[in-house]
Amino acid sequence: MWQDDGLVTTATKMNESTSERTLHGARAKYAGGLHSVAADTWAWLQPNGDLGESNAGFVVNGEHALLVDTLWDLKLTHRMLEAAERAGIPRPETVFNSHSDGDHYWGNQLLADAQIISSTNAKKLMRLDPPAEMRRMRTTGRIGGAIGSLPLPVIGTLRVRGLPSIPLREMGRMMMPFDWRGIELTLPNRTFDGRMEIAVGDRTVELIEVGPAHTQGDSVAWTPDVSVCFAADVLFIGCTPIMWAGPVESWIRALDRILALNAQTYVPGHGPVCGRDEVQLLRRYFEWVKSDGVSQLKNGVPPVKAARNLLLSDQFASLPWAGWDDPSRLLPILCTEQYVRDGGQGHLRGLGRSRAITQMQRVRVDVERRHGGHA
Template identity: 40%
Template sequence: MSGLQQVGDGVWAFLRTPGGWGEANTGLVVAPGTASLVVDTAWDVGVARRIAEAQAPLVADAPITEAVNTHSDGDHWWGNDSLPAGTRITTSTAALEGMREDLPPRALTALASTGSVLGRLPGPIGAAGAYTARVRGDARFPRRTPRMPDHTFDTATTLEVGGRTVELERLGPCHTAGDLVARIADAGVVFTGDLLFIGSTPILWHGPLDNWLSALDRLLAWDAAVYVPGHGPLCGTAEIRTLRNYWLWLRDAAAEQHRTGTGLLPAARALVRSPEFTQWRHWESPERLVLSLSTLFDQWNGKPPGPPTVVRRATAFAVAETLLREGALNS
């Protein structure tokens, strides 16, 4: 179910299922009569406007004074200009660095538009271009780089919102360098950013994977009533364990492919055709397995964890599109 949903006492989530590229969830914490806090914003300017309009009745007597961006991917912060001008925006120090270093909206718009044309070409260049266009979909990005956070922390901090406490904890680097979670203990709700993809194939952009496994253990230890993932529907601990099992399988299966010197495309083909993959084949964008596989191979080849280079990202995009064109993921 998509749209604005109450998930706890004074806590709402705007869900965008099934949670594919750019379909990121956002959140709202309200202290009635005093103040409110927003968790993440949408990269599509029209969607960001609709979310703000849906939230307006809830914040009429509790203006938005605080916001949190869970990490540096544009689909979680490119809508920051939809926030009231006086809102303080918080993220981790590492996430802010990632925002400054990543491609701005205008550049991704240009790449996706070019990719739509290049996608008609055969071979890796055409495949990479087509997949870049697929990532954008029909989203309309802001024309300029939106407001960046103006408040950062390194490992953990708390925000007071009208007497309510929102705990922030950086659990990255995992998906990205600065992944953080927002816990509203009095409501039993945790906003996890992209540490949780539920029913949607996760992406290990940065790593190391062991950090992500530890982060999932941290989430499980809280045993919250509701977890709001970065992508996909609301979940509990069972779904977190399923995600953890996916990572364990991918780690071990990919390691076997790497040990035998198999290249990225044949390794990806072998993994998606394996019987073990059947239980995750129905997840949104299952070809994104390739993106994580690329990160794992890169690190097993001796490179330190870090954001993907342009070459690595383009190579992984080409392989992902090739799998789709081959029909390797058809059930």
């Protein structure tokens, strides 16, 4: 799958053994940290690309540096900035936030004096997503983690009005690695629509809005001089994508746009650095979601049932994406697709989003039972 173009640290290959642990405590499938992906161009990787294990990047020229995305909390962002400083990367004077998910911008306050850029659409959504909400969820998660780790034959559940019961062990596991204390939302101070060129010393970086796909305002950073595309969450590699805006058709168009750049190297928002083949495979995944999943929705099958029909089938295990982490994310994809089909405006949020997440936890348990740890 992976093609070594000689530019990338070889340890970023998938499946290369490493003793490293991920933030969530799993065995790392590739090395994390700072990786040179081209001259003066770096990726910061957080294996394995699970929830909150997001990537970032640096584009450098002399004394100038651009940072593509900050991370989900201050500790993680601080760790990245320290490693960059040790590698001789100047302090970023510009930050580009690819989209509105906290794991790509909640570390902004550590670079509050920088020019911080995002698409107008992304900034609109950032205003709606206060870290206080996540701190509350983490408290729930902490309780959940404790209860969920008791040696009980069944997984505990939490009942919240208006939501399906939440499998607590799962909630706790998801939230524990992150610390949202002290975060003050630091929003972009410059926005763009469609396309924008920025200078990093003598280098030019193009910011290109390709959403809606994963979220409403998805944008990528394209560095043509070294043929590297920082694709953020338009690309999930080795882990199943999750979709909050869509529809699926629109994400396929976003992939076509980044494929048209013909980049030699793609840095995903989650997962290892990759080439065109992996982008093509993700495109095939969405074609499959469209032909086998969305078609069910069109026939009136609810998203949960449609997802179960696909994920719990015998055929699923033989598909190329069956080995990706967390196949149950197909459910939020289909929930979002249904939301858009029902005339929902743009982005699955609030109760709809919480419901999709909690239902996904249940489907995950069943998929693991049916196909083992990995499908």
